[in-house]
Amino acid sequence: MSTREAFESAKAIYEKWGIDVDQALEKLKQVPISIHCWQGDDIGGFEVNGNELSGGIDVTGNYPGKATTPEQLRSDLETALSLIPGKHRVNLHSIYAETNGEVIERDQLEPQHFEKWVNWAKENGLGLDFNPTLFSHPKSDDGLTLAHPDAAIRDFWIQHCIACRKIGEYFGKELGTPALTNIWIPDGYKDIPSDRLTPRQRLKDSLDRIFEEEIDPNYNLDSVESKLFGLGSEAYVVGSHEFYLSYALKNNKLCLLDTGHFHPTEAVSNKISAMLMFTDQLALHVSRPVRWDSDHVVLLDDELREIAHEIVRNGALDRVKIGLDFFDASINRVAAWTIGTRNMIKALLYALLVPSEHLKQLQEEGNFTERLALIEEFKTYPFGAIWDYYCETMNVPIRETWLDDIKIYEEKVLSQR
Numbered sequence: 363m364s365t366r367e368a369f370e371s372a373k374a375i376y377e378k379w380g381i382d383v384d385q386a387l388e389k390l391k392q393v394p395i396s397i398h399c400w401q402g403d404d405i406g407g408f409e410v411n412g413n414e415l416s417g418g419i420d421v422t423g424n425y426p427g428k429a430t431t432p433e434q435l436r437s438d439l440e441t442a443l444s445l446i447p448g449k450h451r452v453n454l455h456s457i458y459a460e461t462n463g464e465v466i467e468r469d470q471l472e473p474q475h476f477e478k479w480v481n482w483a484k485e486n487g488l489g490l491d492f493n494p495t496l497f498s499h500p501k502s503d504d505g506l507t508l509a510h511p512d513a514a515i516r517d518f519w520i521q522h523c524i525a526c527r528k529i530g531e532y533f534g535k536e537l538g539t540p541a542l543t544n545i546w547i548p549d550g551y552k553d554i555p556s557d558r559l560t561p562r563q564r565l566k567d568s569l570d571r572i573f574e575e576e577i578d579p580n581y582n583l584d585s586v587e588s589k590l591f592g593l594g595s596e597a598y599v600v601g602s603h604e605f606y607l608s609y610a611l612k613n614n615k616l617c618l619l620d621t622g623h624f625h626p627t628e629a630v631s632n633k634i635s636a637m638l639m640f641t642d643q644l645a646l647h648v649s650r651p652v653r654w655d656s657d658h659v660v661l662l663d664d665e666l667r668e669i670a671h672e673i674v675r676n677g678a679l680d681r682v683k684i685g686l687d688f689f690d691a692s693i694n695r696v697a698a699w700t701i702g703t704r705n706m707i708k709a710l711l712y713a714l715l716v717p718s719e720h721l722k723q724l725q726e727e728g729n730f731t732e733r734l735a736l737i738e739e740f741k742t743y744p745f746g747a748i749w750d751y752y753c754e755t756m757n758v759p760i761r762e763t764w765l766d767d768i769k770i771y772e773e774k775v776l777s778q779r
């Protein structure tokens with residue numbers, strides 16, 4: 363049976379439930395996923411005076427072929443993008459600046475240092491998102507940045523974040539789609555703090571200064587990313603969820619939820635509807651924590667599907683900015699991007715192919731037996747045939763055939779590095 367024939371027969375099965383499969387595929391095409399560049403080089407970046415990764419995050423593994431130049435990273439991203447259906451975005455960190463061999467301190471970064479990324483994004487029809495980098499730097503060695511007791515250090519990082527918002531604005535102007543500039547800081551303490559308030563007051567003050575200048579939201583949007591703990595900030599993180607949720611709501615910023623930044627039984631899927639009642643937009647870093655914030659490659663697991671259900675059935679595909687955040691150096695890095703991003707898209711498609719209105723109605727009627735029965739039966743509906751057809755019509759390999767492309771790329775390119 364051809365992919366098309368399998369699709370037609372699967373489509374008829376979904377249509378019995380009133381699901382418009384063609385419309386679902388059209389919707390899916392419009393959803394950009396922000397793919398994080400840092401999976402390609404283990405969050406190394408290209409600073410001339412680059413430092414070891416710090417900030418309480420860690421990448422493990424030494425699979426050969428990591429990108430060590432911007433050209434290599436872009437080529438790896440292009441390969442991954444050729445295996446992922448749809449038009450997407452690439453998420454950069456400030457450490458990916460290209461400064462022609464010159465040392466440019468982070469507070470001095472300018473749009474010109476990202477001109478090559480912008481030209482590349484234009485050539486490839488991509489949007490760009492951005493992040494100031496407040497780690498892997500001598501001025502963050504003690505694990506404090508925007509909440510640092512030393513005003514000079516705080517000032518340095520404030521200026522860095524201001525510079526990054528201008529770079530985000532430049533991305534948005536050049537590419538015709540607003541950049542999401544996301545602030546995540548490592549600040550916290552390893553052991554029980556004697557004062558939780560003062561660092562939070564300093565963080566609030568720093569953020570107020572960073573966001574003082576209004577930037578047209580058509581060009582740049584700001585988000586703030588919370589965390590529960592990190593290596594070295596086990597007892598206390600200044601930018602906790604409650605801190606940033608409150609800050610974002612009060613200051614009209616996007617609150618960014620990283621799926622690895624909560625207690626192990628706390629689900630981000632359960633937060634989305636609650637937050638969407640009080641905010642226009644929110645942002646995600648979809649990741650996979652294994653026992654800790656380990657940033658494993660995203661799987662098509664229950665929680666990913668639940669996140670997708672919450673976005674789709676609440677009509678929030680344009681209100682939730684979906685970004686990815688994982689880094690696994692123990693496997694082929696291009697494959698890691700491909701697996702994780704395809705899974706995110708699969709989850710959205712899965713959610714688009716569920717009779718959500720009917721399931722909502724069953725719940726309203728208190729018919730929990732039928733609700734559970736249908737949710738479970740839909741798991742073995744011929745979803746794969748619709749996914750294959752989507753991949754084929756979007757000109758990317760179907761099922762696992764993309765692995766052949768990865769093997770060729772590994773042999774010809776990655777293994778030669």
Ligand SMILES: C[C@H](O)[C@H](O)[C@@H](O)C(=O)CO
Pocket residue numbers: 400405419493546587589620647655687
């Ligand atoms: C590199 C990223 O900015 C970083 O992973 C951050 O988003 C995070 O999640 C830290 O735990």
Ligand SMILES: [Mn+2]
Pocket residue numbers: 546587620647687
């Ligand atoms: Mn994150």
